[in-house]
Amino acid sequence: MKSNCFETKKMPAIGLLIFSFYLRRLINHIYMYRTHTCGELRLTNIGDKVMLCGWIQRIRNLGGMVFIDLRDRYGITQLVAQENIEEELAQTIHNLGREYVIKCEGVVIERASKNKRIPTGEIEVTINKIFVLNPSELPPFTIEDESDGGDELRMKYRYLDLRRNPVKEAMLLRHRIAQEVRKYLDSKDFLEVETPFLIKSTPEGARDFVVPSRMHPGEFYALPQSPQTFKQLLMVAGMDKYFQIVRCFRDEDLRADRQPEFTQVDCEMSFVDREQILNTFEGLTKHLLEKILSVTFSKPFQRITYNDALSLYGSDKPDLRFGMKITELTKLVKGAGFGVFDNAEYIGGICATSCSNYSRKQLDELVQFVQRPQVGGKGLVWVKLEEDGSIKSSVDKFFSGEKLLSWANFMEGNTGDLLLVMAGEKYPTLEALGLLRLELGSRLGLRPKNTFAPLWVVDFPLLEWDSETSRFYAKHHPFTSPITNDIHLFDTDPAAIRANAYDLVINGVEIGGGSIRIHDSTLQKKMFNTLGFSEKEAIEQFGFLLTAFKYGAPPHGGIALGFDRLCAVFGGSDSIRDYIAFPKNNAGRDIMINSPALISQVQLNELSISIKKSNT
Numbered sequence: 001m002k003s004n005c006f007e008t009k010k011m012p013a014i015g016l017l018i019f020s021f022y023l024r025r026l027i028n029h030i031y032m033y034r035t036h037t038c039g040e041l042r043l044t045n046i047g048d049k050v051m052l053c054g055w056i057q058r059i060r061n062l063g064g065m066v067f068i069d070l071r072d073r074y075g076i077t078q079l080v081a082q083e084n085i086e087e088e089l090a091q092t093i094h095n096l097g098r099e100y101v102i103k104c105e106g107v108v109i110e111r112a113s114k115n116k117r118i119p120t121g122e123i124e125v126t127i128n129k130i131f132v133l134n135p136s137e138l139p140p141f142t143i144e145d146e147s148d149g150g151d152e153l154r155m156k157y158r159y160l161d162l163r164r165n166p167v168k169e170a171m172l173l174r175h176r177i178a179q180e181v182r183k184y185l186d187s188k189d190f191l192e193v194e195t196p197f198l199i200k201s202t203p204e205g206a207r208d209f210v211v212p213s214r215m216h217p218g219e220f221y222a223l224p225q226s227p228q229t230f231k232q233l234l235m236v237a238g239m240d241k242y243f244q245i246v247r248c249f250r251d252e253d254l255r256a257d258r259q260p261e262f263t264q265v266d267c268e269m270s271f272v273d274r275e276q277i278l279n280t281f282e283g284l285t286k287h288l289l290e291k292i293l294s295v296t297f298s299k300p301f302q303r304i305t306y307n308d309a310l311s312l313y314g315s316d317k318p319d320l321r322f323g324m325k326i327t328e329l330t331k332l333v334k335g336a337g338f339g340v341f342d343n344a345e346y347i348g349g350i351c352a353t354s355c356s357n358y359s360r361k362q363l364d365e366l367v368q369f370v371q372r373p374q375v376g377g378k379g380l381v382w383v384k385l386e387e388d389g390s391i392k393s394s395v396d397k398f399f400s401g402e403k404l405l406s407w408a409n410f411m412e413g414n415t416g417d418l419l420l421v422m423a424g425e426k427y428p429t430l431e432a433l434g435l436l437r438l439e440l441g442s443r444l445g446l447r448p449k450n451t452f453a454p455l456w457v458v459d460f461p462l463l464e465w466d467s468e469t470s471r472f473y474a475k476h477h478p479f480t481s482p483i484t485n486d487i488h489l490f491d492t493d494p495a496a497i498r499a500n501a502y503d504l505v506i507n508g509v510e511i512g513g514g515s516i517r518i519h520d521s522t523l524q525k526k527m528f529n530t531l532g533f534s535e536k537e538a539i540e541q542f543g544f545l546l547t548a549f550k551y552g553a554p555p556h557g558g559i560a561l562g563f564d565r566l567c568a569v570f571g572g573s574d575s576i577r578d579y580i581a582f583p584k585n586n587a588g589r590d591i592m593i594n595s596p597a598l599i600s601q602v603q604l605n606e607l608s609i610s611i612k613k614s615n616t
């Protein structure tokens, strides 16, 4: 009897379960928005009843049949309304417009003419019912891959711009890179720790953005230029390995492609030397290249000293996708009575392979290029090593063919090449040659976006002399450790001290930089001294860190990668803006929300702030 009793109870329970399952499905079906996304349906779904939601990309009316491209984040699906649909449905379709948000119910059918360019191109969905979830005004620009909207207009309506494929793809790429960064660093025992935004000045060399304190009238927070001091404190705290994908704020005059707020992958490690840090982040870079772009790098990244980078490539972030190194010619070419060379501190040149056939016009363009204010060159001497063995040059009057041939040999130039030579002060000339090298590299197609040339630049100078203020500044920041062998130079030749610092460069773009830190308070004092900080000033500004260092600071070092820039390089773009969801324009303005903006007198009063009237 007992078992019977059990069974009679079990039967209705199962029935109830099945009933509630179907009831829930029915309710879901009535109330749910979608069964699939617009990127999901394939031939295997033929015959399925589906519901899709999205934005109308395009409506085409072809001989009584209506085709709608319905778009969401995942893709585009074609909806089709046959000729013989009910009047009411036809009317609803007739009233639809671009960017309307709709829900469509229908059946998946095979397309007669397939579209191979999109993953859903083999099917379409019949429109059985359509619900307008929200109409849309006509957008101010076309939401197409190639939009007709200018930069400013698209930034004003950034939420519409983000609907466009290339911009959406940039966001997806950024997301994927962020996830891979987290995965890799987590696998290496890095701890993700958030550090505060309302802080005191950090020493990264730019101006701080400041935030007035209402509770402490006349006092200000500063927004972090980076979490530098906090990550060092986390090492003192014993966290061992820290990372954070974090926003940083720098009030700089905005040069091209800078943003006042930007994101860093910020990291710090304890008990490590330079080698371990470089290995860890070389590993991260390789991991990202492999996971995101399927680019495998088996060889270690090249390393080049700061001095070599400048003298061979005219830049501390050389693009190594191509050669065309700079050769110094100072000794070789001086003393021939050519004033431009004879009076120059430095003369150097590059050899453009197979460019001896450059026309007058092309050469003039190069001369104009080096004379641009951003490049700052005075002129350009050229030597053509013609195919027929003859030599033509812009300095024929001063140099014999034999002499010019000796330049060619020295620069490893061959028949068919073009030598380009500049003269002037050493570093500005090197920099100008570096820019000319990049220009030629671009013209000759030697900088393809899908080739990656990562490298480390090491042994930066610790200090930079500023002749205007007659003092040294830290090239990186004041906590950067000198190379141990150079510490003695503090007393004799501070400018010659090399920092235990490094930059990661990919394709001529500085992706990140960091250093081994000073963890010894005597050395830190020496550094502050050299930077012209009195002990009082050092304590005022960084007392908390100096105090912390008295309680057992481990040897430590770290790095920060510019995350927006990393995304741009991976995406093959020159602009970090494309990889930021809501970027500011070149004047540091968010033109969508109209910021910065005035605040009310009430707010100003609360903050004890009065605005000085400008005289202009």
Ligand code: ASP
Residues within 6 Å of the ligand: 204, 225, 226, 227, 228, 267, 513, 514, 515, 558, 559, 560
């Ligand atoms: N805080 C430094 C920067 O933002 C990076 C570092 O030294 O780790 O450049």
